[in-house]
Amino acid sequence: MSSAIVELREPHTVVEVVLILTALGALLLGTAVYFLDRDLADSMLLAPFVLYQGSRFAVFGTIGGFFPALMHAYAIPVLIIVTLRPWSWTRPWVCLLWFTLASTLEWLQSDTVYTLFFAADRLPGDMPLLRYLKNYAVQGQFDYIDLLATGVGCLTALTVTTAIAPNSQRSLA
Amino acid sequence: MKILRVMLACVLVVTGVVSTVGSGGGGSGNFAGDLTYPLPNPPLISWADITAANAQTVSATVVHAADHVFDLATTMGGQLFPSIPAAPDLLSSHSKFGLFETVVVTGEPVTDACAVSGTVTVSGAPANNPVTMSVGDVFDLTFDACNDGDGYTIDGSFSLKVMELVGDPRTDVFRLRYMLDMSLTVASGVDSYAASGGGFSLAWDSLAFPVIVLTPASGSPLQLSDEADVYSWSFGVGQSLTLNADTSPITTLEEAHVVNMTSDFLGSTLAYDTIVPLQAAEDQYPESGEILISGNGTVRIVIESSSTVRLEIDSDGDGIVDDTQYTTWATLRG
Numbered sequence: 001m002s003s004a005i006v007e008l009r010e011p012h013t014v015v016e017v018v019l020i021l022t023a024l025g026a027l028l029l030g031t032a033v034y035f036l037d038r039d040l041a042d043s044m045l046l047a048p049f050v051l052y053q054g055s056r057f058a059v060f061g062t063i064g065g066f067f068p069a070l071m072h073a074y075a076i077p078v079l080i081i082v083t084l085r086p087w088s089w090t091r092p093w094v095c096l097l098w099f100t101l102a103s104t105l106e107w108l109q110s111d112t113v114y115t116l117f118f119a120a121d122r123l124p125g126d127m128p129l130l131r132y133l134k135n136y137a138v139q140g141q142f143d144y145i146d147l148l149a150t151g152v153g154c155l156t157a158l159t160v161t162t163a164i165a166p167n168s169q170r171s172l173a
Numbered sequence: 174m175k176i177l178r179v180m181l182a183c184v185l186v187v188t189g190v191v192s193t194v195g196s197g198g199g200g201s202g203n204f205a206g207d208l209t210y211p212l213p214n215p216p217l218i219s220w221a222d223i224t225a226a227n228a229q230t231v232s233a234t235v236v237h238a239a240d241h242v243f244d245l246a247t248t249m250g251g252q253l254f255p256s257i258p259a260a261p262d263l264l265s266s267h268s269k270f271g272l273f274e275t276v277v278v279t280g281e282p283v284t285d286a287c288a289v290s291g292t293v294t295v296s297g298a299p300a301n302n303p304v305t306m307s308v309g310d311v312f313d314l315t316f317d318a319c320n321d322g323d324g325y326t327i328d329g330s331f332s333l334k335v336m337e338l339v340g341d342p343r344t345d346v347f348r349l350r351y352m353l354d355m356s357l358t359v360a361s362g363v364d365s366y367a368a369s370g371g372g373f374s375l376a377w378d379s380l381a382f383p384v385i386v387l388t389p390a391s392g393s394p395l396q397l398s399d400e401a402d403v404y405s406w407s408f409g410v411g412q413s414l415t416l417n418a419d420t421s422p423i424t425t426l427e428e429a430h431v432v433n434m435t436s437d438f439l440g441s442t443l444a445y446d447t448i449v450p451l452q453a454a455e456d457q458y459p460e461s462g463e464i465l466i467s468g469n470g471t472v473r474i475v476i477e478s479s480s481t482v483r484l485e486i487d488s489d490g491d492g493i494v495d496d497t498q499y500t501t502w503a504t505l506r507g
């Protein structure tokens with residue numbers, strides 16, 4: 001009986017499903033913070049549901065402050081990694097890319113950006129996209145804990161995808 | 174297949190960015206269960222020096238600014254939320270809103286002169302009914318240096334889009350839901366102040382009155398709540414105005430917390446915090462309340478009565494009052 005290492009070209013169905021489920025679960029948990037702990041009116045995407053929001057309970061307590069960032073930073077890279085192949089090279093790059101992107105978005109909420117772009121209305125015109133971005137930047141708060149949560153989320157995505165699907169090859173006996 | 178995967182990955186990236194921005198970033202500075210609206214980061218600023226010599230000027234600048242903002246809020250609030258018996262007159266009682274009727278009938282923009290100078294133009298896109306408003310109608314008020322003799326001019330736009338209409342707003346039976354969007358600059362000739370709010374929708378049900386439901390559509394800081402005849406309007410960040418129509422005369426409660434204000438006049442920045450809400454009867458000077466102004470040093474405006482205001486000046490910011498001066502609200506208001 002011989003053995004060989006062959007490139008896996010068919011989908012890793014079970015592994016993919018498990019990863020997708022963990023990502024969706026993470027997104028669900030992150031969203032729960034908004035519905036249970038926060039005022040939906042503070043969230044542009046969830047504001048339309050504000051009329052359906054009942055009492056808020058502060059279920060997540062102090063961790064609710066950074067939990068959505070953590071869950072988001074885990075879920076998005078995992079979904080992208082599952083989408084792209086081969087996994088061996090996409091894993092670190094996707095996690096790095098998402099950490100960079102998410103960190104930039106967090107940085108948009110900092111004093112520096114406020115002063116540079118928003119304090120004196122330096123952005124041109126009244127484009128809806130810019131208005132949303134300005135709302136995001138002005139109303140959000142830069143927080144190192146969110147940055148840390150983003151890093152931990154991306155690192156977790158890298159670790160989990162590495163552990164569950166060590167590489168894009170499998171051994172065939 | 175690879176292209177499809179890359180495209181899907183791009184969609185995921187965009188979705189991730191949109192959900193991050195749309196949710197407000199996922200993080201919150203409000204730990205320990207504090208669920209209030211997060212305040213913006215204070216900008217890097219050049220604080221004004223506060224001394225005994227300029228305390229009255231500093232106080233006057235803040236009072237002037239606050240007065241204009243609240244004047245504007247009252248004006249806008251009055252147009253949006255007239256007293257209950259006047260509710261059906263929304264489209265006709267106020268001169269500027271009266272222009273809506275013309276636009277609805279003709280479909281053409283209407284420009285009207287403001288009381289003193291400048292103009293206001295009302296344009297719109299009435300959908301299909303030539304007589305009444307209908308769903309989809311969009312009305313824009315564009316102020317061009319509009320001066321109604323209130324001591325300031327208004328520049329900017331104020332839009333209204335009808336989202337839902339049941340019944341006739343000119344009768345007592347209607348349900349109206351509309352989107353509002355505003356971006357206004359108010360200038361007094363000395364300083365200028367900007368008021369803006371992203372889109373938000375407002376539902377007004379005359380049968381279930383008082384039921385006014387406001388839904389910010391874009392994380393707008395502009396919010397409204399209503400309880401019986403007490404209207405509370407929050408705008409900007411940490412600013413609010415409460416009109417109590419239950420009392421006679423109507424009382425007004427003004428609050429503005431931790432607001433940074435850049436004054437062209439002073440050439441630097443002040444922060445003011447209404448630590449005790451200002452309370453005033455309709456069209457009267459406030460008779461109580463306290464405002465703490467901070468810069469390099471502080472001055473506390475203590476309103477003892479409608480005719481007496483005490484200024485407590487702490488020039489070095491050590492918490493000890495260095496000087497006390499007396500003035501009047503009328504003097505500060507200028």
